[in-house]
Amino acid sequence: MALLAQQLRTPLSTINALAQGLIRRADRLSTHDVQVKAEKIWRASLRLDELIETILSYTRASAGGIMLNPGEFHLSELIKRVCREQGGQEPDRPFHLDVKDVPETIVGDPILLEQALVIVVSNAMKYSRPDQPIDVTARGEDGMVRITIKDRGIGIPERDLPFVLQPFFRGRNAKKLPGTGLGLSLAWYILKLHGGNLEVESREKRGTKVTLMVPETNTTGLSYSI
Incomplete structure:
Protein backbone atom coordinates (compact mmCIF):
# COMPACT_ATOMS: atom_id res chain seq x y z
CA MET A 1 0.00 0.00 0.00
CA ALA A 2 2.90 2.37 0.73
CA LEU A 3 4.30 1.72 -2.76
CA LEU A 4 0.93 2.35 -4.42
CA ALA A 5 0.33 5.51 -2.38
CA GLN A 6 3.72 6.88 -3.40
CA GLN A 7 3.10 6.15 -7.07
CA LEU A 8 -0.29 7.89 -6.93
CA ARG A 9 1.12 10.87 -5.06
CA THR A 10 3.70 11.70 -7.73
CA PRO A 11 1.31 12.63 -10.59
CA LEU A 12 -1.08 14.22 -8.11
CA SER A 13 1.70 16.47 -6.84
CA THR A 14 2.59 17.42 -10.41
CA ILE A 15 -1.02 18.31 -11.25
CA ASN A 16 -1.39 20.28 -8.01
CA ALA A 17 1.79 22.32 -8.47
CA LEU A 18 1.12 23.13 -12.13
CA ALA A 19 -2.52 24.07 -11.49
CA GLN A 20 -1.52 26.40 -8.65
CA GLY A 21 1.09 28.00 -10.89
CA LEU A 22 -1.53 28.64 -13.55
CA ILE A 23 -3.87 30.23 -11.00
CA ARG A 24 -1.21 32.51 -9.51
CA ARG A 25 0.36 33.62 -12.80
CA ALA A 26 -2.58 33.46 -15.21
CA ASP A 27 -2.34 37.16 -16.09
CA ARG A 28 1.40 36.95 -16.84
CA LEU A 29 1.60 33.74 -18.86
CA SER A 30 1.82 33.62 -22.64
CA THR A 31 -0.34 31.29 -24.71
CA HIS A 32 2.72 29.08 -25.22
CA ASP A 33 3.39 28.89 -21.45
CA VAL A 34 -0.21 27.88 -20.81
CA GLN A 35 -0.02 25.19 -23.50
CA VAL A 36 3.21 23.76 -22.04
CA LYS A 37 1.79 23.60 -18.51
CA ALA A 38 -1.52 22.19 -19.74
CA GLU A 39 0.32 19.42 -21.60
CA LYS A 40 2.26 18.52 -18.44
CA ILE A 41 -1.02 18.37 -16.49
CA TRP A 42 -2.52 16.19 -19.21
CA ARG A 43 0.43 13.77 -19.13
CA ALA A 44 0.31 13.57 -15.32
CA SER A 45 -3.44 12.87 -15.47
CA LEU A 46 -2.82 10.07 -18.00
CA ARG A 47 -0.27 8.55 -15.64
CA LEU A 48 -2.71 8.80 -12.74
CA ASP A 49 -5.49 7.20 -14.79
CA GLU A 50 -3.12 4.39 -15.84
CA LEU A 51 -2.15 3.71 -12.22
CA ILE A 52 -5.76 3.64 -11.00
CA GLU A 53 -6.85 1.33 -13.83
CA THR A 54 -3.94 -1.04 -13.14
CA ILE A 55 -4.72 -1.17 -9.41
CA LEU A 56 -8.43 -1.78 -10.02
CA SER A 57 -7.74 -4.47 -12.62
CA TYR A 58 -5.24 -6.18 -10.32
CA THR A 59 -7.80 -6.15 -7.49
CA ARG A 60 -10.41 -7.77 -9.76
CA ALA A 61 -7.89 -10.31 -11.05
CA SER A 62 -6.71 -11.32 -7.58
CA ALA A 63 -10.35 -11.86 -6.58
CA GLY A 64 -11.11 -13.88 -9.73
CA GLY A 65 -13.42 -11.11 -10.89
CA ILE A 66 -12.19 -10.72 -14.48
CA MET A 67 -14.17 -12.70 -17.04
CA LEU A 68 -13.75 -12.84 -20.79
CA ASN A 69 -16.33 -11.23 -23.03
CA PRO A 70 -15.21 -12.85 -26.29
Missing part, protein backbone atom coordinates in the same frame (compact mmCIF):
# COMPACT_ATOMS: atom_id res chain seq x y z
CA GLY A 71 -16.08 -11.66 -29.76
CA GLU A 72 -14.65 -11.56 -33.27
CA PHE A 73 -12.39 -8.60 -34.01
CA HIS A 74 -9.50 -7.43 -36.19
CA LEU A 75 -6.32 -7.95 -34.17
CA SER A 76 -4.09 -6.04 -36.60
CA GLU A 77 -6.29 -2.94 -36.26
CA LEU A 78 -6.19 -3.23 -32.47
CA ILE A 79 -2.37 -3.41 -32.48
CA LYS A 80 -2.10 -0.43 -34.84
CA ARG A 81 -4.46 1.63 -32.68
CA VAL A 82 -2.54 0.88 -29.47
CA CYS A 83 0.76 1.86 -31.11
CA ARG A 84 -0.76 5.01 -32.58
CA GLU A 85 -2.32 6.14 -29.30
CA GLN A 86 0.71 5.31 -27.16
CA GLY A 87 3.06 6.82 -29.72
CA GLY A 88 1.01 10.01 -29.66
CA GLN A 89 2.34 10.64 -26.15
CA GLU A 90 5.90 10.70 -27.53
CA PRO A 91 5.64 12.06 -31.11
CA ASP A 92 9.38 11.69 -31.76
CA ARG A 93 9.44 8.01 -30.78
CA PRO A 94 9.97 5.71 -33.81
CA PHE A 95 7.60 2.74 -34.03
CA HIS A 96 8.46 -0.11 -36.41
CA LEU A 97 5.23 -2.03 -36.99
CA ASP A 98 4.84 -5.32 -38.90
CA VAL A 99 1.46 -7.05 -38.54
CA LYS A 100 0.82 -8.19 -42.10
CA ASP A 101 1.04 -11.92 -41.25
CA VAL A 102 -1.74 -12.12 -38.66
CA PRO A 103 -5.16 -13.72 -39.30
CA GLU A 104 -7.75 -11.23 -40.53
CA THR A 105 -9.92 -11.83 -37.45
CA ILE A 106 -9.58 -13.70 -34.15
CA VAL A 107 -12.01 -14.51 -31.33
CA GLY A 108 -11.18 -13.15 -27.90
CA ASP A 109 -11.82 -10.24 -25.55
CA PRO A 110 -10.59 -7.13 -27.41
CA ILE A 111 -10.82 -4.87 -24.35
CA LEU A 112 -8.68 -7.12 -22.16
CA LEU A 113 -6.18 -7.81 -24.93
CA GLU A 114 -5.89 -4.09 -25.61
CA GLN A 115 -5.14 -3.54 -21.92
CA ALA A 116 -2.38 -6.17 -22.02
CA LEU A 117 -0.89 -4.59 -25.15
CA VAL A 118 -1.00 -1.10 -23.63
CA ILE A 119 0.84 -2.38 -20.55
CA VAL A 120 3.64 -3.94 -22.59
CA VAL A 121 4.00 -1.08 -25.09
CA SER A 122 3.97 1.58 -22.36
CA ASN A 123 6.64 -0.39 -20.46
CA ALA A 124 8.80 -0.48 -23.58
CA MET A 125 8.48 3.30 -23.85
CA LYS A 126 8.99 3.94 -20.13
CA TYR A 127 12.22 1.95 -19.89
CA SER A 128 13.90 3.29 -23.03
CA ARG A 129 14.91 6.76 -24.22
CA PRO A 130 12.33 8.73 -26.25
CA ASP A 131 14.56 8.56 -29.36
CA GLN A 132 14.91 4.76 -29.26
CA PRO A 133 12.59 2.77 -31.54
CA ILE A 134 10.00 0.21 -30.47
CA ASP A 135 9.61 -2.84 -32.74
CA VAL A 136 6.15 -4.43 -32.84
CA THR A 137 5.62 -7.59 -34.88
CA ALA A 138 2.79 -10.12 -35.05
CA ARG A 139 2.70 -13.55 -36.70
CA GLY A 140 0.07 -16.26 -36.92
CA GLU A 141 1.27 -19.86 -36.54
CA ASP A 142 -0.48 -23.16 -35.68
CA GLY A 143 -3.62 -21.53 -34.31
CA MET A 144 -1.70 -18.98 -32.21
CA VAL A 145 -0.72 -15.37 -32.79
CA ARG A 146 2.63 -14.22 -31.42
CA ILE A 147 2.83 -10.47 -30.77
CA THR A 148 6.35 -9.29 -29.97
CA ILE A 149 7.25 -5.88 -28.53
CA LYS A 150 10.96 -5.13 -28.46
CA ASP A 151 12.74 -2.10 -27.03
CA ARG A 152 16.36 -1.00 -26.73
CA GLY A 153 16.17 0.30 -23.20
CA ILE A 154 17.66 -0.42 -19.79
CA GLY A 155 16.81 -4.13 -19.87
CA ILE A 156 16.37 -6.40 -16.85
CA PRO A 157 19.24 -7.76 -14.74
CA GLU A 158 19.68 -11.50 -15.24
CA ARG A 159 19.07 -12.31 -11.56
CA ASP A 160 15.78 -10.35 -11.62
CA LEU A 161 14.41 -11.90 -14.81
CA PRO A 162 12.79 -15.01 -13.18
CA PHE A 163 10.65 -12.76 -10.96
CA VAL A 164 9.36 -10.06 -13.33
CA LEU A 165 5.88 -11.61 -13.63
CA GLN A 166 5.35 -11.61 -9.87
CA PRO A 167 3.01 -8.85 -8.59
CA PHE A 168 4.80 -5.80 -7.14
CA PHE A 169 8.24 -7.03 -8.22
CA ARG A 170 10.50 -4.41 -9.81
CA GLY A 171 14.00 -4.87 -11.18
CA ARG A 172 16.72 -3.22 -9.14
CA ASN A 173 17.63 -0.91 -12.03
CA ALA A 174 14.01 0.33 -12.32
CA LYS A 175 13.25 1.26 -8.72
CA LYS A 176 13.79 4.99 -9.33
CA LEU A 177 11.41 5.00 -12.29
CA PRO A 178 7.62 5.29 -11.88
CA GLY A 179 5.72 2.01 -11.68
CA THR A 180 3.89 -0.39 -9.38
CA GLY A 181 5.27 -3.74 -10.51
CA LEU A 182 1.72 -4.88 -11.35
CA GLY A 183 1.60 -4.35 -15.12
CA LEU A 184 3.35 -7.46 -16.44
CA SER A 185 1.64 -9.77 -13.94
CA LEU A 186 -1.72 -8.37 -15.06
CA ALA A 187 -0.85 -8.77 -18.75
CA TRP A 188 0.25 -12.37 -18.07
CA TYR A 189 -3.04 -13.02 -16.30
CA ILE A 190 -5.04 -11.69 -19.27
CA LEU A 191 -3.11 -13.90 -21.69
CA LYS A 192 -3.63 -16.94 -19.45
CA LEU A 193 -7.37 -16.27 -19.37
CA HIS A 194 -7.29 -16.51 -23.16
CA GLY A 195 -5.40 -19.80 -23.06
CA GLY A 196 -2.20 -18.07 -24.14
CA ASN A 197 0.97 -16.98 -22.41
CA LEU A 198 3.46 -14.15 -21.97
CA GLU A 199 7.25 -14.51 -22.21
CA VAL A 200 9.99 -12.02 -21.34
CA GLU A 201 13.54 -12.01 -22.72
CA SER A 202 15.97 -9.33 -21.67
CA ARG A 203 19.58 -8.29 -21.17
CA GLU A 204 20.56 -5.42 -18.92
CA LYS A 205 21.42 -2.28 -20.93
CA ARG A 206 20.51 -4.13 -24.15
CA GLY A 207 16.72 -3.99 -24.10
CA THR A 208 13.72 -6.24 -23.53
CA LYS A 209 11.54 -8.39 -25.75
CA VAL A 210 8.05 -9.35 -24.56
CA THR A 211 6.01 -11.90 -26.50
CA LEU A 212 2.24 -12.20 -26.09
CA MET A 213 0.83 -15.50 -27.33
CA VAL A 214 -2.88 -15.38 -28.14
CA PRO A 215 -5.03 -18.25 -29.48
CA GLU A 216 -6.87 -17.39 -32.67
CA THR A 217 -10.08 -18.59 -31.02
CA ASN A 218 -11.07 -18.42 -27.36
CA THR A 219 -14.74 -18.37 -26.41
CA THR A 220 -14.84 -19.62 -22.83
CA GLY A 221 -11.74 -18.46 -20.99
CA LEU A 222 -9.82 -20.24 -18.26
CA SER A 223 -9.63 -19.71 -14.52
CA TYR A 224 -6.41 -18.22 -13.16
CA SER A 225 -5.49 -16.29 -10.04
CA ILE A 226 -2.62 -13.87 -9.62
